[in-house]
Amino acid sequence: MNTIIAFILMFGLLVFVHEFGHYYFAKRAGMLVREFAIGFGPKVFSFVKNETLYTIRLIPAGGYVRVAGEDPEIIDLKPGQHVGLEFNADGKVNKIIINNKSKHPQARVVEVDKADLDHRLIIEGFDIDEEERLVFEVDEKAFYIMDEQETQIAPYNRQFASKTKGQRFMQLFAGPLMNFLLSIVIFFILGFAQGIPTEEAIIGNVQQDSPAEEAGFQPGDEVLQIDGNAIGSWEEFQSIVQASPEEELTMTVNRNGEQVDVEVVPAAVKGQDKEIGQIGIQVALERSVLKSIPYSVEQTYEWSKLILTNVTKLITGQFSIEALSGPVGIYDTTDKVIQTGFMNFLMWTAALSVNLGIINLLPLPALDGGRLLFIGIEAVRGKPMDPQKEGIVHFIGFALLILLMLVVTWNDIQRIFFQG
Structure with a gap:
């Protein structure tokens, strides 16, 4: 039981700190953060505050911050589509009902002719009762309502792509950066508590x-x-x-x-x-507060060198894929580390934080490093990559990462349960 609690707390801290970096710099740049999630899969707990859905999900294999514009929007108004419109006190559309319009009898039903919810924030269409062509202004914080679930619209100035290269770079880099900072903080605590x-x-x-x-x-x-x-x-x-x-x-x-x-x-x-x-x-x-500061930075640097060396050996074939560990292997190691004392558990947490930061900076599709690579390519080319092509690359990369995770997890299970 102690191992389970410790693993959940450790995992939650590492993922929260990483995702908070993405979240903070997205908010700071004015991006619309749709969701801040810990874990994947079905929702266990959720609430909405200040435009963002905060969730804890069932599968403890990571987390994510979903920013408007990073992925294609799920809802898109098309010509000929019938939608219900509700209005605020200023006469602007604040709710766009996609289906189940009968549950919103106060809504005005129109047939969409044109819709621009990126720049002009208007919906052009016909009132189905009067067959009159009308133009409706849309509030920049209006909501789609589909299956009685609300999703805020994302004008272009709130989307990831609208921001400068520097803002986008920092939003992506901030996740790994926060993991390095967490490692420094933990090593500082260790240095001061145990001595350096x-x-x-x-x-x-x-x-x-x-x-x-x-x-x-x-x-x-x-x-x-x-x-x-x-x-x-x-x-x-x-x-x-x-x-x-x-x-x-x-x-x-x-x-x-x-x-x-x-x-x-x-x-x-x-x-x-x-x-x-x-x-x-x-x-x-x-024990020295002043000496613990450079000590914490030095330890983070040394762990970074060690992990980068091992990654290089893996790429060059000096390590086999069987040497990798996934969540099952990390849990097993955490169980062993806890038995050696709390201070060793803190050091293990700091090491995993460095590892998470470095792995996410690798220039692989779907990881932060892969997205940063595309920003670098954009800087060299002078124009962004085709969003659809970039999306396909990240999708393929994500699928391969899931496959790798399954292989690593199977190796962990075999090593722990069948090979002793």
Whole structure:
């Protein structure tokens, strides 16, 4: 039960932060945000506020912000269509009833001849009772009513395509950006709560039954010299130890103001390419608000490099698709991480946030990176791509992503439940 709650909270936070970035910059640019959704599939909970439908949906596999103009509008008035019109106090159309007109007896039924709800905001048509040609002005916040469901119209100035390249770029980029910012915030909390590694070669914990314990190292010892050579940082100390497996080293340490010589033989441990030396100690930690800020940025950067390296290996064939994990695999790993403590769970959340940001920036159709790529192409060409062609590319990309998700999920199920 704890894992389920933790997974839902973690998933909800990552998706909410990502989608809030899209939502905030869409609103700021004056775009009409039709829906802010967490999850996919059937609605579990929903409410409408300030033009936007907020929903929580059944399938926890992501989320989305639906902005007017990003996808073709579902409702389109065509010549010869009969619609019902209701009017506000200014005499402008504020409701356009598409069907079930009998449920709106006060509506004026007209046959549409022409309709421009993008720029001029008018409906031209004939009153079916009087056969008189009329022109109706439409309020910019009028609603379609279809199957008794209201959908606000989207004049062109409220659509995604009407905004500048900079505004559209920022609206798309803001989702991944918020994931990076979330990672920075979490690493800052971790750095301040747990402490951050000191730059000096000061020993924190000494592992039991390790070469360091046998040699007599104590927490708080500061390594000043190794074999007579001065040590200026933990990184320098660590590199010498790793390069000296099974070689005796004489270390001069500062212990409570006194210099003490300690002899230690690093154990040989198998590394990626060769054996490396380890003596079984951890660097000392210090709590500092000021130092936690650069630490949080550095950790986010290091995780970004690691994830980009793995993505590159996947593209070049060094990793197989079986190495990928979907929601099932992430849930299984989350269960294991929770058992190691809350701080590790926070670090796992920060790492997933970085991962979500980077994956969404990949130049693949249907992802934020794919949409950003089209804006870049538009900037080079000097004109936008054909919306229908771009829509087809994103549709195909989305279908392939769903297929990939199914394959990855099946691999997760086989690995977890059938291979132990």
